[in-house]
Amino acid sequence: MSSLTTPSLSPAARLRGLKPDWLADPKVWRTEVLAGLVVALALIPEAISFSVIAGVDPALGLFASFTMAVTIAVVGGRRAMISAATGAVALVIAPLNREHGLGHLVAAVILAGLFQVVLGALGVAKLMRFIPRSVMVGFVNSLAVLIFMAQVPEMRDVPWAVYPLIAGGLALMVLFPRITTVVPAPLVSIVILTAITVGAAIAVPTVGDKGALPSSLPVPGLPDVPFTLDTLTTIAPYAFAMALVGLMESLMTAKLVDDITDTPSNKTRESVGQGIANIVTGLFGGMGGCAMIGQTMINVKVSGARTRLSTFLAGAFLMVLCVAFGPIVSDIPMAALVAVMVMVSFATFDWHSVAPGTLRRMPAGEIAVMVITVVCVVATHNLAIGVVVGSVTAMVVFARRVARFADVTSVTGPDGATVVHQVTGELFFASSNDLVGRFDYANDPDHVVIDLSAAHIWDASSVAALDAIGAKYARRGKTVEITGLNDPSARLHGRLTGELAAEH
Numbered sequence: 001m002s003s004l005t006t007p008s009l010s011p012a013a014r015l016r017g018l019k020p021d022w023l024a025d026p027k028v029w030r031t032e033v034l035a036g037l038v039v040a041l042a043l044i045p046e047a048i049s050f051s052v053i054a055g056v057d058p059a060l061g062l063f064a065s066f067t068m069a070v071t072i073a074v075v076g077g078r079r080a081m082i083s084a085a086t087g088a089v090a091l092v093i094a095p096l097n098r099e100h101g102l103g104h105l106v107a108a109v110i111l112a113g114l115f116q117v118v119l120g121a122l123g124v125a126k127l128m129r130f131i132p133r134s135v136m137v138g139f140v141n142s143l144a145v146l147i148f149m150a151q152v153p154e155m156r157d158v159p160w161a162v163y164p165l166i167a168g169g170l171a172l173m174v175l176f177p178r179i180t181t182v183v184p185a186p187l188v189s190i191v192i193l194t195a196i197t198v199g200a201a202i203a204v205p206t207v208g209d210k211g212a213l214p215s216s217l218p219v220p221g222l223p224d225v226p227f228t229l230d231t232l233t234t235i236a237p238y239a240f241a242m243a244l245v246g247l248m249e250s251l252m253t254a255k256l257v258d259d260i261t262d263t264p265s266n267k268t269r270e271s272v273g274q275g276i277a278n279i280v281t282g283l284f285g286g287m288g289g290c291a292m293i294g295q296t297m298i299n300v301k302v303s304g305a306r307t308r309l310s311t312f313l314a315g316a317f318l319m320v321l322c323v324a325f326g327p328i329v330s331d332i333p334m335a336a337l338v339a340v341m342v343m344v345s346f347a348t349f350d351w352h353s354v355a356p357g358t359l360r361r362m363p364a365g366e367i368a369v370m371v372i373t374v375v376c377v378v379a380t381h382n383l384a385i386g387v388v389v390g391s392v393t394a395m396v397v398f399a400r401r402v403a404r405f406a407d408v409t410s411v412t413g414p415d416g417a418t419v420v421h422q423v424t425g426e427l428f429f430a431s432s433n434d435l436v437g438r439f440d441y442a443n444d445p446d447h448v449v450i451d452l453s454a455a456h457i458w459d460a461s462s463v464a465a466l467d468a469i470g471a472k473y474a475r476r477g478k479t480v481e482i483t484g485l486n487d488p489s490a491r492l493h494g495r496l497t498g499e500l501a502a503e504h
Contacts, residue, residue, distance in 0.1 A: 031304050032313065035313075044329060046084075047065040053087060054090040054097055059212075064085040067280050067281040068289045069316075070316060076273035078254040079263075083289055085292075104231070106224075106286075109288035113277070113279035114275065120273075138373025139386065140256060140348060142373060143294075162204050169335065169338075172185060173186060176189070184302065193335060197333045207337070208330025210334075245382070247274060248388075406424070406431035408438040419447075433465065439473075448479065449483060450482045451484045466497070
């Protein structure tokens with residue numbers, strides 16, 4: 001008796017099979033390393049700006065970006081996504097720092113991380129499936145608008161030389177990829193513009209003008225607060241708000257990267273990973289953070305990164321650049337980084353969604369949801385608020401649309417003693433509330449049949465409406481027979497009928 005055996009692989013071959021893409025392919029390795037460097041350069045002024053918003057020393061924003069990126073590269077669920085200090089988190093925790101000090105802020109970051117771990121373990125990521133496409137498009141477009149708006153202050157009240165530098169940076173990023181894509185165009189643009197401004201001694205705003213860069217690595221430790229119930233009640237509301245905002249932005253960004261790269265990601269792992277990253281960040285005295293959408297777009301869409309290596313190196317390079325090459329990094333003109341972010345905003349915006357042809361074909365409700373999402377985000381500078389308002393609006397639009405599909409068609413029998421009312425459509429709170437008024441209680445014959453074979457009962461409101469219809473007929477001495485219920489509808493109706501209020 002013979003048997004087929006699979007040839008055993010040598011240890012070296014097995015090892016090669018276990019190698020990550022960036023280690024097995026030199027081209028991927030080069031892409032990831034250069035992408036990490038570009039993102040690190042772009043992180044520096046952003047992290048400093050968000051530190052100012054939160055009211056903390058710029059070093060804390062840079063430390064947070066370092067620890068968030070390095071940690072999430074290991075524990076996160078979405079490869080190539082960048083997590084760092086963000087404006088949304090800074091806005092949430094700024095009042096806490098202002099009223100109670102840095103110790104309470106750091107404690108809130110750690111507690112927010114714990115909340116995110118718990119929420120992730122409870123499956124909060126599953127709620128992402130309830131966010132409709134129109135909200136996602138609005139999220140992406142508002143993100144692009146916010147990225148561009150964040151650059152506008154860097155173009156006001158500045159020396160005239162800033163404008164040609166920005167234009168030159170944009171031209172380099174458009175034209176350089178036609179020559180070669182081996183080196184990311186944003187990195188080339190930053191290097192060339194820095195060389196020009198330093199070599200020609202052009203006086204323009206630089207990264208160093210944003211704030212002093214740290215000269216040493218962060219040191220772990222516990223926050224300087226009393227570990228009491230009073231402290232917990234003080235920081236808990238801020239921590240919970242930060243956890244929700246951070247998770248929403250991170251999960252939305254992960255979904256966006258999924259679509260761009262056409263690869264799936266583990267949203268539950270990402271949720272828990274964000275929590276772990278914030279706990280680590282708090283223990284190192286950082287201001288906390290979440291997924292950073294602009295830098296993620298630089299990493300994924302502009303630089304072509306696809307692995308965890310780019311995320312890890314973005315954080316590692318950030319600290320190396322600050323600690324070892326601080327004077328050089330301080331000389332980078334802000335115009336170079338503004339040009340990169342403007343290019344990112346244009347690349348991020350979904351131009352197809354606002355094309356005349358698309359707008360003509362799209363239902364008015366879908367367009368309204370997208371516009372409301374964008375307006376809310378731009379008005380509040382908070383992506384989470386826009387997503388929530390947009391999702392609620394989409395639900396209302398959907399409910400109104402589906403409610404119109406419920407209809408009643410009546411046929412009286414030949415003998416005139418029976419009438420059959422055929423109900424078609426989806427019966428739920430929005431449609432069933434109008435159902436009670438669709439019957440002629442006074443003039444219908446004594447035997448009434450309500451045929452639900454073309455309908456479906458979704459909730460208690462529909463059962464209550466049917467009970468109310470039966471009660472109205474009963475008061476007139478008429479009998480009602482409900483027929484055609486499908487199995488789920490029959491189970492729900494059987495469980496609730498007679499247990500709810502008979503009339504609205």
